[in-house]
Amino acid sequence: MIIDASGESGLTQLLMSEVMKLQKKVQDLTARLGSKDDLVKELRVKDSLLRQHRERVQRLKEACEAGGRELQRCKDENYDLALRLARQSEERGAALMRNRDLQLEIDGLKHSLMKAEDECSVERRHTLKLKHAMEQRPSHELLWELQQEKALLQARVQELQASVQEGKPDQSSPYVQVLEEDWQQAQRDLQEQTATIFSLRKDLRQAEATRARCMEEKEMFELQCLALRKDSKMYKDRIEAILQQMEEVAIERDQAIMTREELHAQHARSLQDKDALRKQVRELSETADELQLQLFQREGQLLAAEGRLRWQQLDTSVLSSDLEDGSPRNSQELSLPQDLEEDAQLSDKGGPAIRESPEQPFVALQKERLSLTPKDAGLSGGEPPEKEKGRRRLKESFENYRRKRALRKMQHGARQGEVDWENTTGSDNTDTEGS
Structure with missing residues (x-):
């Protein structure tokens, strides 16, 4: 009914509106995905920073605990050294007291020894005096001689006394x-x-x-x-x-x-x-x-750059594969009447902007496919291959239809053709930029 009522233009508008909606959805999804990726990267960086701070705090705690243990050990050692020093000082004081007592005992013994020596010297002197006196005593012979002299003198005295008694009558003699x-x-x-x-x-x-x-x-x-x-x-x-x-x-x-x-x-x-x-x-x-x-940060930037490079490589690989797949169909579709080939030659002479304009919607569709592949992989993985082939045929027919329409509009004039090219490629460029 849509084809009968509006024809190809209505179908084109319908498909374009659907494509625009899909492109907007894809843009929204890619923007959300990019924001989520940025958020994930920020969270990873914050997680790494938090992990690093936790490790640093753990290291500081361990260092603090080690310092506390070292301080306690030093305190214990200082206490032990103080105890040992106190014991040694007490032992030294006791040794000094014992030394003083022994010195006093030695002095007392010396004093008693000197007194004993003095007494011994006094006794020795007394013994020497007695010995000298005993040596100076008269001998027994001298005593015997003195006794004999005494006896002689007594005998003589007795004789004189006797003679005196006998001579009393002669007292008058001179x-x-x-x-x-x-x-x-x-x-x-x-x-x-x-x-x-x-x-x-x-x-x-x-x-x-x-x-x-x-x-x-x-x-x-x-x-x-x-x-x-x-x-x-x-x-x-x-x-x-x-x-x-x-x-x-x-x-x-x-x-x-x-x-x-x-x-x-x-x-x-x-x-x-x-x-x-x-x-x-x-x-x-x-x-x-x-x-x-x-x-x-460099790792995050490197990961982001690797992701962008990976996406670009995927884009280039998909584009090259699509171009290789579309080259035989393009060769078949280019077997048009002579007027279409002339129009194509005129369009080639128009400039590089006209040459590049048919490829822009194709690039947008390829980016659309790449942006949808991460999320729709699970959905498309379960679908049968017939539906995928039908979708590919629909997309290829739509691309061929757009190319033919663009070539036909080139016949109406350069100005009208430029306006049409701007209307067709402007949305594609915005879609590609948004994607």
Whole structure:
């Protein structure tokens, strides 16, 4: 009914309207597909960035946990070192106390030893005096001789007394008087001598007692002086030992202060190095993140370029296959009357725009087919091959009809032909650009 009522023009308009609707749908679908692809790419990039940030956060968490564990380990080590230092200081104090006690015991033993030596020297001196006195005592022979002399003197005295008693009647004789006077004088001399001897012996005893007392005092003073000298020497040695210990302690203190300053300086340097390394690691991580982001962006651009290149390759392959398929039909369709060939020659002389215009709807249809292939693959995969052949024949007949119509319109004049070509190719160009 459509063909009878409106003829070929109505069919052409109907087909053109359907094609325009399909092209609009295809454009909408391609635009939506492109927006979805862009959204998918953005989501992929965001997903990669989110994954990268998560990995970075995980690395930072692991680094923080490792730093916490290292800090705890350092704290434990510091606590252990402090405990060991406290124990060693306590042991050192106890050792110093024991050393001081032992030093005091040694000093006491030295003092008792010196006292024993002094007592021994005193006893030795007393024994030497006794030995000397025993050596100076008179011998037994001398005592025996003195006893004999004493006995002789006693015998002589007795003889004199006896003679005196016998010669009493002759007391008036001068000889007897002289003897009596001599005897009395001898008695007086003897008494004086005995008194002198007694006084001298008394003085001697007093002098000896004084001498002994002085000697004892001298010995005591010598012993005290010796003890004081030894005590002074002992205290001097002790003071020298204490001064030496103080010097050693001062040297150890200076060394400890120097080591502490060195440790503080080393710790400060290590903290500075650690901060510098952390800053460097942070900068390197930021640089790595930026480079990784650029890499992801380049990969996204590369994927988009590969997709465009793949679509262009598919377009060119489909166009080349369609051109190869349409070349024998075109050769059959070009077997037209002579006036159509002349019109074709005139159209060829018209310019490259007229030559290219019949191919534009064909390119639009090929792009339409390529744009529909991803989504309609599942639909067309289940259809029988007869329907596909019918569709292809319908499209080929429509393309041939358009070519014939364009060639016929060329006969009405160049101006009218240009207007018709603009009307026919304008929609195709817009469709191709939109697709």
